[in-house]
Amino acid sequence: MIVDTGLLHALNTFFFHHDLVEDPVVAYANAAEALFLGALVAGFAFVRGHRRQTARHAVVAAGLSAGLALAIAQVLSRVIDRPRPFVADPTGIHLFSHHVADPGFPSDHATAAFAIAVAILLRNRRWGAVTLAAAVVLALGRVAMGVHYPTDVLAGAALGSACALALWHPRVRAAVHWAADLAGRLLDEAAAAVASRVGFRARA
Numbered sequence: 001m002i003v004d005t006g007l008l009h010a011l012n013t014f015f016f017h018h019d020l021v022e023d024p025v026v027a028y029a030n031a032a033e034a035l036f037l038g039a040l041v042a043g044f045a046f047v048r049g050h051r052r053q054t055a056r057h058a059v060v061a062a063g064l065s066a067g068l069a070l071a072i073a074q075v076l077s078r079v080i081d082r083p084r085p086f087v088a089d090p091t092g093i094h095l096f097s098h099h100v101a102d103p104g105f106p107s108d109h110a111t112a113a114f115a116i117a118v119a120i121l122l123r124n125r126r127w128g129a130v131t132l133a134a135a136v137v138l139a140l141g142r143v144a145m146g147v148h149y150p151t152d153v154l155a156g157a158a159l160g161s162a163c164a165l166a167l168w169h170p171r172v173r174a175a176v177h178w179a180a181d182l183a184g185r186l187l188d189e190a191a192a193a194v195a196s197r198v199g200f201r202a203r204a
Contacts, residue, residue, distance in 0.1 A: 004151050008085055009092070011144035016094045022144070026096050029141040032109060036116060039131075045187065053181070058123040060180035061167055065115035069163040073111045073156065077103040086146045093146040107148045110139040110156030118164035 015022040028035070040059045047055035082105035086095040113135035121128025139153035167176055 004149050007150045008143055008146075011140065012085075012094055012146050015096060015144040022096060025137065025141040026145060029109070029138055029145060030097055032113065032138050036113065036134075040116070044184070053184070054123055056180045056184045057177045058120045058127070060183065061123065061164070061173075061176050062116040062119040064176060065119040065160065065164040065167050066112040068167070069111045069115040069160040070108060072163070073106050073108055073159060076106055076155075076159075077108075080105050082149075082152070084147055085149055095147070096145040097147070099147045104148050105152045106155035106159055107139065107142055107152045108156065109142055110135070110148075110153040111160040113138050113160065114157040115160030115164050118161045119167065122164065122168050 015025075040062060043055045044059040081103045084099070084101060084104035086093045086099070087101045114132075117128060117131040117135040120131050135157070139157060142148045143150050143153055167173065
């Protein structure tokens with residue numbers, strides 16, 4: 001616990017004295033949900049060529065991994081009911097962004113980000129490494145902002161990673177990839193139908 005709070009205060013104080021780091025990281029952390037979701041949608045809908053199937057497999061696996069991990073995290077947060085740092089120590093923690101005072105263990109952001117990153121990493125090393133780096137920055141940023149203890153994000157990272165690995169089991173993976181292929185075909189057929197209708201109207 002001493003190490004936990006010590007690292008929290010070190011990162012939080014660093015943010016307080018380094019606006020050039022704090023400002024972009026806080027902006028990124030606040031926009032992370034939209035950024036991760038947008039990246040997944042883009043990966044599923046717009047990747048073309050020989051990488052398309054792998055991208056779709058990775059996106060669907062990432063979404064399912066994150067959904068499973070977040071469901072478990074919700075149960076854990078209610079059972080453990082750990083207050084966030086700015087609630088437990090309101091005078092000693094600088095809060096860099098408004099946040100509700102709900103339980104903070106495990107971190108939902110870290111849980112989802114690491115579930116997504118590990119699911120992608122298992123299928124594509126380069127993009128998985130990029131996503132994993134983004135997840136690490138997000139986790140550290142949430143601690144520095146004063147909304148999580150280090151163990152909150154570590155627990156979230158472990159939970160998200162474990163769920164992604166669970167869905168990597170061969171039988172589960174086959175079902176996930178089948179679902180991704182089906183969803184991809186439906187999207188391609190819908191896009192083709194829309195394009196055909198638009199082309200017909202343009203010729204008319």
